[in-house]
Amino acid sequence: MKYADIIIDISHERLDKTFEYIVPTKLEDQVSEGMQVVIPFGKGDRAITGYVVGLHDKPGFDITKLKPIARVVKDSIAIESQLISLAAFLKRNYGSTMNQALKTVIPIKKKENEKLKKEISLAIPLEQAKIELTELLTKKNHAVGKERLLRELLEVDVLDWELATKKLQVPTANIRVLEKKGIVRIESVRAFRNPHINKSAQAKQITLNQQQEAAAEQIKADIDTGRSKTYLIHGVTGSGKTEVYMDVMEHVINMGKQVIVLIPEIALTYQTVMRFYTRFGDKVSILNSRMSPGERFDQFERAKAGEISIMVGPRSALFTPFANLGLIIIDEEHESSYKSEVVPRYHARETAVYRAKLSGATVILGSATPSLEAYSRATSGEYQLITLENRAKGQDMAKCEIIDLRQELQSGNRSMISRRLMELMADRLEKHQQIMLFLNRRGLMGFVSCRACGHVLKCPHCDVALHLHKDGTMKCHYCGYTTKAAKVCPSCGSKYIGSFRAGTQRLEEIVKQAFPQARVLRMDADTTKGKDGHEEILSAFAAHEADVLIGTQMIVKGHDFANVTLVGIIAADISLNESDYHSGERTFQLLTQAVGRAGRGDEPGVAVIQTYQPENYAVLTAAAQDYSEFYKQEFAYRKLLSYPPCSHILGIQVACDKQADAIAQADILAGIIRQTDPEIVIMGPEDAYLAKLKDVYRRVIYLKADDYDRLVAVKDTIDKFLLEQKQYRNTTTWFDFDPINTL
Numbered sequence: 001m002k003y004a005d006i007i008i009d010i011s012h013e014r015l016d017k018t019f020e021y022i023v024p025t026k027l028e029d030q031v032s033e034g035m036q037v038v039i040p041f042g043k044g045d046r047a048i049t050g051y052v053v054g055l056h057d058k059p060g061f062d063i064t065k066l067k068p069i070a071r072v073v074k075d076s077i078a079i080e081s082q083l084i085s086l087a088a089f090l091k092r093n094y095g096s097t098m099n100q101a102l103k104t105v106i107p108i109k110k111k112e113n114e115k116l117k118k119e120i121s122l123a124i125p126l127e128q129a130k131i132e133l134t135e136l137l138t139k140k141n142h143a144v145g146k147e148r149l150l151r152e153l154l155e156v157d158v159l160d161w162e163l164a165t166k167k168l169q170v171p172t173a174n175i176r177v178l179e180k181k182g183i184v185r186i187e188s189v190r191a192f193r194n195p196h197i198n199k200s201a202q203a204k205q206i207t208l209n210q211q212q213e214a215a216a217e218q219i220k221a222d223i224d225t226g227r228s229k230t231y232l233i234h235g236v237t238g239s240g241k242t243e244v245y246m247d248v249m250e251h252v253i254n255m256g257k258q259v260i261v262l263i264p265e266i267a268l269t270y271q272t273v274m275r276f277y278t279r280f281g282d283k284v285s286i287l288n289s290r291m292s293p294g295e296r297f298d299q300f301e302r303a304k305a306g307e308i309s310i311m312v313g314p315r316s317a318l319f320t321p322f323a324n325l326g327l328i329i330i331d332e333e334h335e336s337s338y339k340s341e342v343v344p345r346y347h348a349r350e351t352a353v354y355r356a357k358l359s360g361a362t363v364i365l366g367s368a369t370p371s372l373e374a375y376s377r378a379t380s381g382e383y384q385l386i387t388l389e390n391r392a393k394g395q396d397m398a399k400c401e402i403i404d405l406r407q408e409l410q411s412g413n414r415s416m417i418s419r420r421l422m423e424l425m426a427d428r429l430e431k432h433q434q435i436m437l438f439l440n441r442r443g444l445m446g447f448v449s450c451r452a453c454g455h456v457l458k459c460p461h462c463d464v465a466l467h468l469h470k471d472g473t474m475k476c477h478y479c480g481y482t483t484k485a486a487k488v489c490p491s492c493g494s495k496y497i498g499s500f501r502a503g504t505q506r507l508e509e510i511v512k513q514a515f516p517q518a519r520v521l522r523m524d525a526d527t528t529k530g531k532d533g534h535e536e537i538l539s540a541f542a543a544h545e546a547d548v549l550i551g552t553q554m555i556v557k558g559h560d561f562a563n564v565t566l567v568g569i570i571a572a573d574i575s576l577n578e579s580d581y582h583s584g585e586r587t588f589q590l591l592t593q594a595v596g597r598a599g600r601g602d603e604p605g606v607a608v609i610q611t612y613q614p615e616n617y618a619v620l621t622a623a624a625q626d627y628s629e630f631y632k633q634e635f636a637y638r639k640l641l642s643y644p645p646c647s648h649i650l651g652i653q654v655a656c657d658k659q660a661d662a663i664a665q666a667d668i669l670a671g672i673i674r675q676t677d678p679e680i681v682i683m684g685p686e687d688a689y690l691a692k693l694k695d696v697y698r699r700v701i702y703l704k705a706d707d708y709d710r711l712v713a714v715k716d717t718i719d720k721f722l723l724e725q726k727q728y729r730n731t732t733t734w735f736d737f738d739p740i741n742t743l
């Protein structure tokens, strides 16, 4: 007799429990881990569905109390046990219910969700269709829907069903009538296919240079001898990391294995995607966040069926159900989008390493600015470090100039653009070269600084910037420290003190004013709203339809514009003063990436970094493009203050629409933590960074510990408590391990 642990298909933290059922003999060879089954549940034996998450030979309960599984759900997706194990990993390490974890790993459960797209086309020759339309128009009170449909089909070959019924508002009945008369044809096509590949876009034949070759050979040699390791490729911007990935990918595919390539959503542009397509053709499939669940499902099905061998996509592509996974690549490994912002708040890096372990696959992480986490593991030998020191075609890195904005103010320039940057811009415009101006979106967050001396007001307890609140106070978002907003700079006495606000729109105005003849493009959340907004702006800039591209961090990622010879970073400090211990790292990354956009072609590049803190280590090391120096200083800082990767942080958030209950519940949890682990470092409970969101109040507790498992133990204790707690059931609690953003 076999027994199954079954999880009920309801996502609620208090239902986080498995139930044991008997596997009837007749179902024994049908039931496997991950299968969806129907079971009798509760007093009335209500038929409900659940997942099999475990199978064993010995019952865990009194056998007379166990009920049998009723049946297996036909067409249910068999979740590979590997993926279930991955879900268990997410649940354990990041905090969630098994159900939430399963849903992360298996986003779509039922086949019905698979959408067939319908298309309408003419079933008769065009000329005849014109006659049909004319006839229709002669009739009084003819159906407008029919008219619209025919008119449209005279213009286009095929019409999307959704488009016809929604946008053109053609009633379904009208379409059906025309179909019956044999005028139009309705065909079902699979919802998502690869983009049409332009056959002329043949892959450029690229021969790896010496450093690329050495990197690829080292990894391939390990793969051939059956050693699956994790590599960190630290390669300067433009060093040709992608070519190294593709070389190893080809090797792995030739072994009959599959590859997952994670790239940040923001870099999922036509340019990048086409590089994979032109090299690997139909073997490649792409996931992106704009896809409907059905389209996503379709791609996962193709992966399972062995129709494709490469999945390129953001974080969630990690769960592609490849049966024989050989390689996972995480490009731009340092990107914060690899950490999930919803429960379970997993990090793709750690999860990839775990998934690779399960299937004996290799992991390659790549970055010009590796995260402290990855680099510290590489230096400790946990990951293999591979360095690409030079640009692929031997171009020099851009020359950097640091402009002290305090001096600009002193000499009377209150503009966002320094005199030196103006001068260089004029020169580049004259030479018909292109310019990128970069402004951090996070600039809209209001940290308080002095425009005369650059002094930033910081929390005395946390060494992070204080934020100005509307009520006239300044607050630390880490520990809750609050003080009255300063009127004069405590460092130099100047009145020019306040929160720094500057937007891309304002910058655009300034540039247009100063250079009326320049063609300016702006790329930010406002201008990229449309589906292909990104693409349009980037291609226009690539085609030199504009001289200046102004943008947020969107423009610094992975684009290769050969004609850009000047990059201006308008205010480097903005990210430096986020109230978050990552701010130095983020600043260094952004500056390095931005500087890396300049001088990719034949002409050398210059980058101008404008800052109030020219002496800051992140600014200085980025300007010198000296990652190891940055790492040394940043690591020392993390060590000193026990921040990751030198230690671990667990954020616990309690939310409730009743403020008093949120406060009370957070206090109760804090008490439990103190009982469970009296020595652990607790910060809070405090109001969360967004203390109230959509009328829900949020309290947060932070814990610090060197040992990750110690935090996991606290999480488990709290989980158990919540399961049994009778009071405050109107509150919601969630966990965030090593949070990337302030909760």
Ligand code: ADP
Binding pocket: 206, 207, 208, 209, 212, 235, 236, 237, 238, 239, 240, 241, 242, 243, 392, 393, 560
């Ligand atoms: P990274 O990902 O490290 O920024 P890429 O792989 O995007 O670098 O390469 C930067 C540019 O250099 C691309 O245009 C690429 O086609 C080109 N490139 C890379 N390797 C070579 C090579 N060995 N020979 C010629 N061009 C190369």
Ligand code: ZN
Binding pocket: 450, 451, 452, 453, 454, 455, 489, 490, 491, 492, 493, 494
């Ligand atoms: Zn000052």
Ligand code: ZN
Binding pocket: 459, 460, 461, 462, 463, 476, 477, 478, 479, 480, 481
């Ligand atoms: Zn503080």
